[in-house]
Amino acid sequence: xxxxxxxxxxxxxxxxxxxxxxxxxxxxxxxxxxxxxxxxxxxxxxxxxxxxxxxxxxxxxxxxxxxxxxxxxxxxxxxxxxxxxxxxxxxxxxxxxxxxxxxxxxxxxxxxxxxxxxxxxxxxxxxxxxxxxxxxxxxxxxxxxxxxxxxxxxxxxxxxxxxxxxxxxxxxxxxxxxxxxxxxxxxxxxxxxxxxxxxxxxxxxxxxxxxxxxxxxxxxxxxxxxxxxxxxxxxxxxxxxxxxxx
Amino acid sequence: xxxxxxxxxxxxxxxxxxxxxxxxxxxxxxxxxxxxxxxxxxxxxxxxxxxxxxxxxxxxxxxxxxxxxxxxxxxxxxxxxxxxxxxxxxxxxxxxxxxxxxxxxxxxxxxxxxxxxxxxxxxxxxxxxxxxxxxxxxxxxxxxxxxxxxxxxxxxxxxxxxxxxxxxxxxxxxxxxxxxxxxxxxxxxxxxxxxxxxxxxxxxxxxxxxxxxxxxxxxxxxxxxxxxxxxxxxxxxxxxxxxxxxxxxxxxxxxxxx
Numbered sequence: 001x002x003x004x005x006x007x008x009x010x011x012x013x014x015x016x017x018x019x020x021x022x023x024x025x026x027x028x029x030x031x032x033x034x035x036x037x038x039x040x041x042x043x044x045x046x047x048x049x050x051x052x053x054x055x056x057x058x059x060x061x062x063x064x065x066x067x068x069x070x071x072x073x074x075x076x077x078x079x080x081x082x083x084x085x086x087x088x089x090x091x092x093x094x095x096x097x098x099x100x101x102x103x104x105x106x107x108x109x110x111x112x113x114x115x116x117x118x119x120x121x122x123x124x125x126x127x128x129x130x131x132x133x134x135x136x137x138x139x140x141x142x143x144x145x146x147x148x149x150x151x152x153x154x155x156x157x158x159x160x161x162x163x164x165x166x167x168x169x170x171x172x173x174x175x176x177x178x179x180x181x182x183x184x185x186x187x188x189x190x191x192x193x194x195x196x197x198x199x200x201x202x203x204x205x206x207x208x209x210x211x212x213x214x215x216x217x218x219x220x221x222x223x224x225x226x227x228x229x230x231x232x233x234x235x236x237x238x239x240x241x242x243x244x245x246x
Numbered sequence: 247x248x249x250x251x252x253x254x255x256x257x258x259x260x261x262x263x264x265x266x267x268x269x270x271x272x273x274x275x276x277x278x279x280x281x282x283x284x285x286x287x288x289x290x291x292x293x294x295x296x297x298x299x300x301x302x303x304x305x306x307x308x309x310x311x312x313x314x315x316x317x318x319x320x321x322x323x324x325x326x327x328x329x330x331x332x333x334x335x336x337x338x339x340x341x342x343x344x345x346x347x348x349x350x351x352x353x354x355x356x357x358x359x360x361x362x363x364x365x366x367x368x369x370x371x372x373x374x375x376x377x378x379x380x381x382x383x384x385x386x387x388x389x390x391x392x393x394x395x396x397x398x399x400x401x402x403x404x405x406x407x408x409x410x411x412x413x414x415x416x417x418x419x420x421x422x423x424x425x426x427x428x429x430x431x432x433x434x435x436x437x438x439x440x441x442x443x444x445x446x447x448x449x450x451x452x453x454x455x456x457x458x459x460x461x462x463x464x465x466x467x468x469x470x471x472x473x474x475x476x477x478x479x480x481x482x483x484x485x486x487x488x489x490x491x492x493x494x495x496x497x498x499x500x501x502x503x504x
Contacts, residue, residue, distance in 0.1 A: 054409055056405050056408065056409065079408075079411050079412070079413050080411065081411075082408065082409060082410065082411040083410070083411030085409070086409075087406075087409035089402060089405070089406065089409075091400075091402050093400070093402040093403060093405065093406035094406075095403065095406070095407075095421055095425075096425065097424050097425050097428070106410075106412075106420060107410035107411060107412060110412060110416060110420070111410070111411050111412065155410070156409075156410070159410060159411065
């Protein structure tokens with residue numbers, strides 16, 4: 001395995017009972033600095049795939065290598081590896097009983113053993129970057145959806161992750177707030193962060209992706225550069241999906 | 247010890263009493279007889295102290311047991327795809343505990359603890375026995391309250407904690423429990439009020455709580471009206487104070503979110 005591969009999955013399967021195959025043999029690699037955007041119809045397994053990468057979903061079979069370690073091995077301490085995989089959820093999942101600042105500093109203080117001052121300094125830098133430094137003492141309930149998602153991105157970044165996983169980060173947002181969140185993700189991509197993004201925003205996918213995976217029925221049907229997929233899709237299922245969403 | 251009679255009392259009563267109508271004189275006589283004569287109010291205050299001690303002790307034991315049982319049950323249920331032998335045993339034990347303690351009357355539990363299992367001697371041991379029995383009983387109810395509180399928290403909260411690298415215990419402690427506790431506060435308040443009133447049952451193991459105090463005074467004065475009505479009033483006032491305090495606490499906890 002070459003050094004710049006961060007995540008590699010091998011024949012990943014996730015079955016619910018006998019008949020439902022959410023993932024049906026997914027093998028791919030994510031290299032350092034890559035922005036992999038996963039698209040596909042709903043129920044195609046793209047979220048399941050993304051959530052498997054940090055084992056929020058346990059695959060039925062197959063392996064996931066993160067920085068060369070098989071994290072599907074029960075002997076692996078997944079908590080250590082999760083620290084390096086930031087995740088952003090569709091529903092934000094901010095901690096409602098903590099201020100924005102506390103949301104950001106909880107994990108660095110508990111896990112990276114940072115002092116309160118260091119953790120807060122880092123948190124404020126990140127909030128500054130997304131234009132929310134003045135909201136540090138607010139509670140999540142007082143923020144708009146777009147602000148919540150920007151805070152959630154900062155919370156993940158506070159752990160200095162190697163890779164960021166985005167699970168439909170704009171699907172729960174009002175239309176006028178989608179842009180502010182996408183801008184943050186874009187600037188993150190420009191800074192060289194490795195990312196895997198599940199999204200329905202095709203324009204954004206095209207702009208930000210270094211590689212697109214098109215999934216359907218738990219499998220990767222087609223993959224390639226944005227221009228390959230959007231301008232010249234080869235698989236009829238990809239074509240049919242894109243004709244509906246573009 | 248002689249029983250104070252109305253005839254004896256009225257001869258020593260102050261003048262303003264003598265000018266009152268007969269039935270009012272009777273009431274004043276009974277009040278005097280129940281509370282003032284031979285410093286009998288001390289029975290009530292001593293009894294109240296015991297009632298408080300038993301309530302608070304049982305509350306603490308109940309909450310500790312309740313949260314532990316709720317954690318075992320929810321942890322077990324959340325890991326149903328990965329059966330863990332120890333956890334499965336603990337879960338079964340917790341289920342049995344809740345079923346038995348909720349399925350038998352508290353009075354019977356007190357009788358069994360007091361006369362079969364512990365058989366306490368002296369007031370300290372009896373108090374301890376009462377606290378333990380009520381605490382174990384209350385724990386079964388708190389367990390179900392706490393379980394509903396933990397389950398009321400969106401699974402996304404646990405996922406967010408785990409995705410940051412916090413382990414299950416850390417996520418539970420820092421993220422789930424504080425939110426769950428706030429959600430169950432009203433239900434816990436009800437449990438506390440119920441507990442306070444249920445302490446009146448400890449008279450069956452001969453503990454001198456405030457109910458027992460009223461009974462003692464009835465046996466001394468051969469009159470039941472004033473002691474028992476007063477007893478009811480004492481419980482009522484305590485419950486009203488508690489209700490008010492809980493409302494204040496709830497209001498403060500809700501404010502911290504805004």
